[in-house]
Amino acid sequence: MATAMIRMDGVTVEFNVMERNRNRYLLLADEDLMSLAGSGDSKAFAVLYDRHGRPAYSLAYRMMGERQAAEDLVQEAFLYIWRGAGSYRAERGSVRTWMLSIVHNRGIDQLRSISSRRRMQDKVEAAAPISQPSEAFAETWRNSQRDQVRQALSHLPPEQVKVLELAYFSGYTHAEIAKLLSLPLGTVKGRMRLGLKKIREYFDSRGMEVPG
Amino acid sequence: MNEQWRRRFDDLKDAYSLGALDDDERREFDGYLAEHPELQAEVDELNSVANLLALAPPEYDPPPELRRNLLQRIGGAEEDAALPGRAPRRAGLRRLFGPAGLAAAAAILAVVGLFIWNASLREENEDLRGEIETRQAYELHGSGQAEDVQGEVVELGRGRAILMAENLPPAPDGKVYEAWLIHDGVPEPAGTFHSQDGQAATRIEGSLEGADAVAVTVEPSGGSSMPTSEPLLTASL
Numbered sequence: 543m544a545t546a547m548i549r550m551d552g553v554t555v556e557f558n559v560m561e562r563n564r565n566r567y568l569l570l571a572d573e574d575l576m577s578l579a580g581s582g583d584s585k586a587f588a589v590l591y592d593r594h595g596r597p598a599y600s601l602a603y604r605m606m607g608e609r610q611a612a613e614d615l616v617q618e619a620f621l622y623i624w625r626g627a628g629s630y631r632a633e634r635g636s637v638r639t640w641m642l643s644i645v646h647n648r649g650i651d652q653l654r655s656i657s658s659r660r661r662m663q664d665k666v667e668a669a670a671p672i673s674q675p676s677e678a679f680a681e682t683w684r685n686s687q688r689d690q691v692r693q694a695l696s697h698l699p700p701e702q703v704k705v706l707e708l709a710y711f712s713g714y715t716h717a718e719i720a721k722l723l724s725l726p727l728g729t730v731k732g733r734m735r736l737g738l739k740k741i742r743e744y745f746d747s748r749g750m751e752v753p754g
Numbered sequence: 755m756n757e758q759w760r761r762r763f764d765d766l767k768d769a770y771s772l773g774a775l776d777d778d779e780r781r782e783f784d785g786y787l788a789e790h791p792e793l794q795a796e797v798d799e800l801n802s803v804a805n806l807l808a809l810a811p812p813e814y815d816p817p818p819e820l821r822r823n824l825l826q827r828i829g830g831a832e833e834d835a836a837l838p839g840r841a842p843r844r845a846g847l848r849r850l851f852g853p854a855g856l857a858a859a860a861a862i863l864a865v866v867g868l869f870i871w872n873a874s875l876r877e878e879n880e881d882l883r884g885e886i887e888t889r890q891a892y893e894l895h896g897s898g899q900a901e902d903v904q905g906e907v908v909e910l911g912r913g914r915a916i917l918m919a920e921n922l923p924p925a926p927d928g929k930v931y932e933a934w935l936i937h938d939g940v941p942e943p944a945g946t947f948h949s950q951d952g953q954a955a956t957r958i959e960g961s962l963e964g965a966d967a968v969a970v971t972v973e974p975s976g977g978s979s980m981p982t983s984e985p986l987l988t989a990s991l
Contacts, residue, residue: 566918569955577910584828591824595816597809604811613820617827624828635802642808643801650773688809695810709774710807716769717776734768742803 572637573630580628587624594638595620597688598645605649605711615652619645646710653713694744702737705730759786763793771800772807892968892989894919900970900986905954907968907989913961917968919987922949925972932977934985935960936967944968946977965991 567575567589578586598619602612623641630640695703708714708722716734720727745751763786769775770783787793894917896903905919917933925931930948933956934941947956958968970987 566920566953566955569950569953570916571957574910574916574955574957577914578908578916581910584825587828588821588825591821595821596813599816599820600811600813601808603814609817613817616816616820617824620824621827634798635805639802639805639808643805646773646805646808688813691806691809694806706772706807709769709772710804711811714774715776715779716774719774731765731769734772734774738768738771738800738803741806 573632576627576630576637579624580630587627590623590637590641591620594641597638598641601642601645602649605646605653605713611652615645615649619648622648650713690745690748690750691741694741697744698737698740702733702740705733706737709734762786763790767797767800771797771804773804892991894968894970894987894989896987898984898986899923903987905987907958907962907991909962913963915958915962915968917947917954917956917958917970917989919949919954919970921952922954923952924949928975929972930975930977931970931986932973932981933958934969934971934981935962935965936969937965939966941969941981943977943979946973962991967991 567578567586570578570586570589572590572593575586575590579590595616599612599616602615602619603609606612606615619641623644630637634640635643695706698706704723705719708719709716714722716730717727719725720730723730763783766775766779766783770780775783787797890909891906892909894903894905894907896905900922902921903919904921905917907915907917909915922931925948930946931954932946933944935944935958936942942960945956945959947954962968968989968991969981969985971981971983971985973982
């Protein structure tokens, strides 16, 4: 069993607990792992990555549209999370929500700084006829928050889903979406408002709490 | 509240939660929110709904090299990382003592002088010591059937702590392990937990500040308000 010890000015601290079987980390809650990561425990951070790397990468891939950019985004976001782990406050929401919001915010920053080439691609997609909710929301699985979210979105009118997608995943502002879809800005705002409201109502109607 | 501003708030709040305001609008909204903290809860609730969208995309496994690269970047190559410690600071020390770092340090010394360098090192030392001290671990001692248990209570700072143990047999049927914070000989319940495959890890409920010891007993399922058995594990704080 590996142990480590640091001596400085007469202060000696053993870190043997940090070098033990990784299995014990798997028993800890995200918030506790975040506290450990915040004080520099890379193994706790690795466990957090193993728990949330997949949804983070999936979100990044959905936003960036290609693998390398998604990897770069996830790496940048998780480095930010590592450096800022000590600033995480559980009262502001779950660890997963916090992590995904960092991926999302950084993804939006990147999307807004890239050339118009990718944006034109989106424009073509956005202009395509809308008859069904996008593939992203087609699959319905049970017994998971992810499935519930997908179910909620599958109940929305496609035009509301499209506006939410362009805003959340593609990083467009509401004014840009209005221009892209040739809609009045008020209509775009209305679809955003109704879309979010219906997601909320979906959860409320099933007695489910919207996770923080 | 100014009605015109309230209308503006309502007009922008959904786009704000979706990240769909332009920079000027976002600054305007943030400024308004700062002046009206009573609206924060409304915004938080909208954010929580908008954040659900992050879970909607089809799932893909990230490539293994992403994990490897990430852990290397933070100084914890592979999952069995070396010494814990804040990567940026340790990287700073490595830079200082590495070949390239030495050259750089020599150049810096020539300019700013030994005194400043010493002061800087001392400050870094203090920071590191502060971090280390917030990670103080207290060894758990087992007795009876828990004699072979190895474990620690690890203090995370601000009184928060976790208890980690190994070689801990499962609690008997209908029983759980319960942690206690001991103040002047008086135990306070600090949470129940189980052992899985000989491993246990749980958060200590309550603050370590002012406590003399942490103890673990076997209690009826659901836990007890006062211990009903002798301590199996103890850690003096």
